Amino acid sequence: MMIRFTKMHGLGNDFVVIDGVRQQVVLTPDHVRFLAHRRLGIGCDQVLMVEPPSDPSRAAFRYRIFNGDGNEVEQCGNGARCFAVFVRDQGLTRESRIPVETAAGYITLQIERDGQVTVDMGTPRLTPWEIPFEAERAAPWYTLAVQDQTLEIGTVSMGNPHAVLLVDNVQTAPVARLGPAIEGHPRFPRHVNAGFMQVMSREHIQLRVYERGVGETLACGTGACAAVVVGRLQGLLDTQVNVDLPGGRLVVQWSGHEHDPVFMTGPATSVFTGTIDVSTTPRLKMDGYANRPG
Numbered sequence: 001m002m003i004r005f006t007k008m009h010g011l012g013n014d015f016v017v018i019d020g021v022r023q024q025v026v027l028t029p030d031h032v033r034f035l036a037h038r039r040l041g042i043g044c045d046q047v048l049m050v051e052p053p054s055d056p057s058r059a060a061f062r063y064r065i066f067n068g069d070g071n072e073v074e075q076c077g078n079g080a081r082c083f084a085v086f087v088r089d090q091g092l093t094r095e096s097r098i099p100v101e102t103a104a105g106y107i108t109l110q111i112e113r114d115g116q117v118t119v120d121m122g123t124p125r126l127t128p129w130e131i132p133f134e135a136e137r138a139a140p141w142y143t144l145a146v147q148d149q150t151l152e153i154g155t156v157s158m159g160n161p162h163a164v165l166l167v168d169n170v171q172t173a174p175v176a177r178l179g180p181a182i183e184g185h186p187r188f189p190r191h192v193n194a195g196f197m198q199v200m201s202r203e204h205i206q207l208r209v210y211e212r213g214v215g216e217t218l219a220c221g222t223g224a225c226a227a228v229v230v231g232r233l234q235g236l237l238d239t240q241v242n243v244d245l246p247g248g249r250l251v252v253q254w255s256g257h258e259h260d261p262v263f264m265t266g267p268a269t270s271v272f273t274g275t276i277d278v279s280t281t282p283r284l285k286m287d288g289y290a291n292r293p294g
C-alpha cells in the first residue's frame with residue numbers, strides 16, 4: 001500500500017501526517033511503528049491521520065493520533081497545530097478557523113495572520129478518574145512512590161493524561177530516570193505523560209516532558225497546557241504563561257476556572273513530503289521506545 005505523507009513538526013515534536021480523506025489508508029500498529037522508526041522507517045514521535053468527520057455539522061475533519069509505539073491516543077497539542085497547517089496547505093480547507101473532532105472531543109484550531117496556530121484545547125479535566133489516576137479523592141497535589149523517592153505530583157487530563165512535578169532546574173532534572181518510572185507507574189492504568197516544570201516567574205516556566213509511548217520529546221503541547229494548569233491551581237502562575245521547552249516557546253492561556261478552556265499558541269512547520277510503501281512493513285518490537293530522537 002503506497003501512502004503519501006508530509007513530515008512536520010511543532011517545536012521539534014515531529015510527525016508523519018497522512019491525508020486519509022483523499023487516500024484510503026488503514027494503519028495497523030505495525031504500520032505506525034514502521035513509519036515512526038528513526039532508522040528503519042521515516043522517523044517521528046507521532047503519526048497523525050486526517051479523516052472525514054463523523055458529524056459534518058460539528059467538525060470539518062476527524063484527527064487521529066498514534067504514538068510511535070503504535071498505540072492510538074486521545075490528544076496531541078503540537079500535532080493539532082500541524083494538522084491545521086496541513087489541511088490548509090493541502091487545499092482540504094480554505095478556512096483559517098477549523099473545528100476538529102478528536103478522540104478526546106471537539107477542539108477548534110485558528111491559523112493566525114502570522115502563521116502561528118492557536119488551539120482551543122478545551123477544559124482541563126481534574127478529577128482522578130478522568131485522568132485516570134488511582135487516588136481516594138481529588139487534590140491539588142498527590143504523593144507518588146517512585147523507586148526510593150516520594151514525589152509530589154499534580155495530575156490533569158487535556159484529553160490525554162499528564163503528571164507534572166516541580167523541579168529546581170529542568171536542565172539537571174532526572175528525566176531519563178524518573179520519566180519512564182512515572183510513565184509506567186501502576187497508579188496510572190493508561191500510563192501517563194510526565195512533565196518536569198521549573199517556575200521562572202508568574203508568566204514564565206521551563207518544561208521537559210517524557211511522553212507516554214514515545215520518551216522525552218523536544219516539545220509537548222498538551223504537556224505545556226497541563227503544566228500551566230497545575231502551576232495556576234497552585235497559585236504559582238498567572239493567566240498567560242510563556243512555556244519554554246527544549247524545542248522552543250509556546251504561549252498558554254488559562255483563566256484558572258476549571259470550566260474555562262485552555263488556549264495554546266505556537267508554530268507548525270512542514271519539512272518534506274513523500275510516499276512510502278507499507279506493504280512490506282517489518283514487525284518491530286518497541287523495546288523502551290526504540291524510536292526516540294537521536
Ligand SMILES: N[C@H](CCC[C@H](N)C(=O)O)C(=O)O
Pocket residue numbers: 013045046065067073074075076077078079160161193211212213214217219220221222223
Ligand atoms: N504522547 C502523548 C500524545 C502526544 C502528545 C504531545 N506530542 C503533544 O504535543 O501534546 C500521549 O500519549 O498522550
